[in-house]
Amino acid sequence: MPTLEDRLRNCTRSAVHLEMRDEYMPSDPRFTAWRNGARNDPADSDPExxxxxxxxADLVAQGVEVRRARIVSEPVSDYIRFEHHLTVPTVRAGEQVRWLPRRRASGLALPGNDFWLFDGTSVVFHHFAGDGELAPDDEEFTDDPVVVKLCSDAFESVWRQAVPHADYTLA
Incomplete structure (x- = not known):
């Protein structure tokens, strides 16, 4: 089964990611270190x-548009603060990132899970447990045109309303 990196490297036009949770992988050592006060670790900005x-950077250099939209509750969780902190180097690498306060998403039709949409032709959903850790069956692939369209429409509706990273202030 292809990895997420394999799928991304096979993109020729676009890779978009919609995140809708307020907590991801709370056991992540980088998050734990950040929560304990570690900030501005040189590793955060080092591609190696x-x-x-x-x-x-590789994808963008090949002409692939990489976009991520995050729907977040406000005031934001510690994990979202951590993600916001790590987003600056990601944006410098070429990923476009926007943030949408959850209360502005109420009128949007959204799928039930976070996803990656590759070249507008296939989707990988990510499944998480209630505590934010990855579920044992954490990825679900589909190229069903109806599901792909749902995800594409959902992402674009979020993207239109969301605030670019440079303009988003954490609440």
């Missing part, structure tokens, strides 16, 4: 130590 940055 943070492979996501290298991947994004």
């Amino acid at each position: 130590r943070r492979p996501w940055l290298r991947l994004v």
Whole structure:
């Protein structure tokens, strides 16, 4: 089964990601360190130590548009503060990121899970347990055109209303 990185590297036009949870992977050691006061670790901005940055830069250099939209409750959780902190290097690498306060999403039709949409033709849903950790069956792939359209429409509706990262102030 292809990994997320494999799927991203196979994109030719676009990769979009919609995140709708306020808590992810609370056991992540980087989050624990951040919560305990570690800030501005050089590893956060180093593509050699943070492979996501290298991947994004590679994709963007190949002409792939990488966008992420986050729907967040306000006031934001500690985990969202952590994500916001890590977003600056991601944006520098070429990923476009926007934030949508959850109360502005009430009128939007959204799928039940976070997802990646690849080139507008396939989707991987991510499944999490109630505590924010990845569920044992954490990925679900589909190329069903109806589901792909739902996800594409949902992402674009969020994107239109969301605030660009540079303009979003944590509440």
